Structures are given as structure tokens and as C-alpha cells.
Amino acid sequence: RALNFNAGPAALPQTVLEEAQKHLLDFKGTGMSVMELSHRSKVYEEVHNGAKLKLKKLLTISDEYEILFIQGGASLQFSMIPMNLLIDESVGSYVLTGSWSEKALKEAKKIGQTQVLASSKDQQYKEIPSADLNKLSQDSAYLHITSNNTIYGTQWDTFPEVSVPLIADMSSDILSKPLNVDQFGLIYAGAQKNLGPSGVTVVIIKKDLLKRSNDQLPTMMNYQTYSDHNSLYNTPPTFAIYLLDLVLEWAHSEGGVEALEVKNTEKANVLYDVIDGSKGFYNGHAQKDSRSKMNVTFTLPTEELTSSFLAQAKDYGFVGLNGHRSVGGCRASIYNAMPLDHVIQLAEFMKKFKSLT
Ligand code: PLP
Numbered sequence: 001r002a003l004n005f006n007a008g009p010a011a012l013p014q015t016v017l018e019e020a021q022k023h024l025l026d027f028k029g030t031g032m033s034v035m036e037l038s039h040r041s042k043v044y045e046e047v048h049n050g051a052k053l054k055l056k057k058l059l060t061i062s063d064e065y066e067i068l069f070i071q072g073g074a075s076l077q078f079s080m081i082p083m084n085l086l087i088d089e090s091v092g093s094y095v096l097t098g099s100w101s102e103k104a105l106k107e108a109k110k111i112g113q114t115q116v117l118a119s120s121k122d123q124q125y126k127e128i129p130s131a132d133l134n135k136l137s138q139d140s141a142y143l144h145i146t147s148n149n150t151i152y153g154t155q156w157d158t159f160p161e162v163s164v165p166l167i168a169d170m171s172s173d174i175l176s177k178p179l180n181v182d183q184f185g186l187i188y189a190g191a192q193k194n195l196g197p198s199g200v201t202v203v204i205i206k207k208d209l210l211k212r213s214n215d216q217l218p219t220m221m222n223y224q225t226y227s228d229h230n231s232l233y234n235t236p237p238t239f240a241i242y243l244l245d246l247v248l249e250w251a252h253s254e255g256g257v258e259a260l261e262v263k264n265t266e267k268a269n270v271l272y273d274v275i276d277g278s279k280g281f282y283n284g285h286a287q288k289d290s291r292s293k294m295n296v297t298f299t300l301p302t303e304e305l306t307s308s309f310l311a312q313a314k315d316y317g318f319v320g321l322n323g324h325r326s327v328g329g330c331r332a333s334i335y336n337a338m339p340l341d342h343v344i345q346l347a348e349f350m351k352k353f354k355s356l357t
Pocket of ligand 1: 007008072073074076100146148149150151169170171172190
């Protein structure tokens with residue numbers, strides 16, 4: 001298997017792929033693949049509801065929340081959130097911590113009024129800015145944040161306590177650590193990093209927020225549709241949800257989010273220790289107090305060295321270490337499914353590259 005450090009879609013746990021492969025032609029004696037099952041069948045319904053239940057248990061989600069499966073990626077949520085929640089001349093408040101939050105803001109601006117409560121754009125998104133919550137608009141409908149900034153490699157450690165619903169794009173760190181869901185009005189995540197393959201986006205929404213959705217919204221843009229029909233109003237991405245179910249089962253068998261956090265911290269430390277011990281040869285993009293445990297971003301002293309590092313890394317067998325085109329440098333994405341051994345191999349490679357330069 002490849003040493004896959006891609007930012008997304010990301011590597012899946014090997015056992016999940018093996019399990020899916022085993023049942024690819026015949027799922028539970030049906031003589032069909034999950035892909036071929038009717039989404040109205042009992043066998044599929046068990047998978048669908050099983051995935052919801054497993055997520056509920058893993059993240060301790062109370063009955064006050066609805067779990068929805070929606071297509072269109074996290075990017076569609078940038079629009080659905082303001083379409084459903086930014087009503088009656090209210091203001092959508094945003095904290096800008098990178099390209100994804102900028103994109104979320106851009107879509108909200110098309111729907112209604114917005115406010116940038118804090119931004120670290122002037123600091124090249126190297127840090128999570130501290131937001132002055134007193135500046136939150138009196139008419140704020142919600143505060144939107146991006147919990148982990150996949151491109152810049154920064155991550156919120158603790159979340160702001162606000163009187164309005166807190167909304168978080170957790171696409172790149174959901175399920176990587178314990179979470180107090182009660183602190184949020186809505187959490188969303190494209191599955192393709194920690195939850196499964198692309199094709200399904202998980203939305204965890206507080207039930208009382210569903211009341212805000214207007215009947216005049218296009219049916220498929222209305223959260224209420226998904227809630228009323230158990231995300232089965234139309235054909236859901238059944239195979240992606242099946243894999244989500246398997247990934248959640250795997251997460252449970254790994255010891256749940258507490259155990260995953262321990263592993264993720266260990267993996268991140270292995271790489272940050274090399275960066276910090278390199279006397280400036282490797283330079284972490286993120287400020288230390290804002291570092292992500294999911295995406296480790298760093299640069300080398302020159303473009304030439306970066307190219308040589310990436311070329312040699314590719315020859316070694318590492319995949320996906322190029323930094324995002326908007327930041328440059330290098331990025332190692334080390335989501336839940338990334339084995340510690342692969343991270344150690346990268347750390348050793350980094351040390352060797354430096355010593356030979
Ligand atoms: N938000 C974050 C934090 C992301 O990392 C990504 C993709 O990498 C997106 C949103 C966009 O997700 P999608 O491609 O599912 O629309």
C-alpha cells in the first residue's frame with residue numbers, strides 16, 4: 001500500500017477496504033453489492049441507520065441533534081447554511097482562517113448580510129486569530145468557523161463560547177479527538193478525510209435550528225427535507241454511506257475518539273519534533289500554538305531544496321507531500337487512518353534529507 005499523505009480524498013483504513021472487498025459481490029447473502037441494493041430495502045436501511053447510530057455514539061450526540069447525509073460536498077454547505085439559517089435581515093458572522101472559510105463567506109454574501117469577526121489573513125493564515133466576541137453583531141444569526149485549516153495547517157484548540165449558534169466546518173478534523181457537540185448549532189464535514197470516501201457530507205444540526213428553514217427553498221437545499229425523510233428523500237450515496245459505516249466501526253474498534261486523539265497527537269509530534277529540531281532547515285508554516293494535528297505544513301530554505309525534497313520523497317514512495325498550490329512548500333496530511341509507522345518513515349526521511357544536504 002502507498003505511503004499516502006494526500007490531503008483528501010485521504011487514505012482509508014486497510015481493514016475497511018478489505019471488508020468492503022470481501023462483500024463487494026454479495027452483501028449479506030443478497031447476491032448483490034451494496035451499490036446495487038435498493039435504497040428502500042431493509043438491508044440498506046440497516047446500513048444507513050447503523051452509520052447514524054455509530055456516529056451518535058462515537059461523538060456522544062444527544063437527541064437534540066439530527067444527523068443528515070447530504071451530497072454536494074462541504075462546499076454545498078457553504079451555501080446551504082446561509083440559505084437555511086441567514087433569515088430575516090440577520091447577519092452571518094465568520095472567522096476567516098484560510099481559503100475554506102473565505103469560500104464559506106463568499107457564498108453567504110450572496111444570500112444575506114455578513115460580518116468578519118476575526119481574520120488571520122494578514123498573518124498569511126499562520127494562526128487562529130483570537131476573536132473579540134464583544135464585536136459579534138447584535139443581529140448575528142450564527143458564528144461560522146473552520147475547525148481545521150487543511151491548506152495552512154492550523155487548527156482550533158478550544159472553541160469560542162457564543163450566545164448564537166456556533167457552526168463549524170470540521171471536514172478535516174472530525175472524529176480526530178473528543179468533541180463537545182452541545183457547544184455547536186451545526187457541524188458539517190465532507191467525509192473524504194476522516195470519515196470515508198467522497199460523495200457524502202455529514203451534517204449534525206440542532207433540531208431547533210431546523211425551524212428556520214423556509215418552505216420556499218428548493219427542496220434539495222432545505223435541511224428540513226433531509227430531516228423529514230431520514231436523508232432518503234432521493235437516492236443517497238449508498239456506497240459512500242456504507243463505507244462511512246465501516247469507518248465508524250473501525251474508529252470504535254480503535255478505542256473511539258479518545259484513543260484516536262492519543263494516536264493523532266503522537267503522529268503529529270513525530271513530525272513537529274523533526275521540524276523543531278532541524279535548526280530552521282524545516283520551517284513550520286503554522287505558529288506553534290495554532291498547529292494542526294491533521295495537516296503538517298512546512299517549507300525548506302529554498303525552492304530548489306523543496307523540489308529536490310519532493311522529488312526524492314516521491315522516489316522513496318511518499319505520495320501527496322506537495323503543499324497546496326496557494327501556499328507552496330510541503331504538507332503531510334496525517335488523518336485518522338494514517339499509520340504511525342508511515343509517519344515515522346517520513347520523519348526518518350526528513351532527517352536523512354537534511355543530513356545529506
Ligand atoms: N472545508 C475544508 C476544511 C476542506 O478541507 C475541504 C476540502 O478539502 C472543503 C471544505 C471542501 O470540501 P468538498 O470538496 O467536499 O466540497
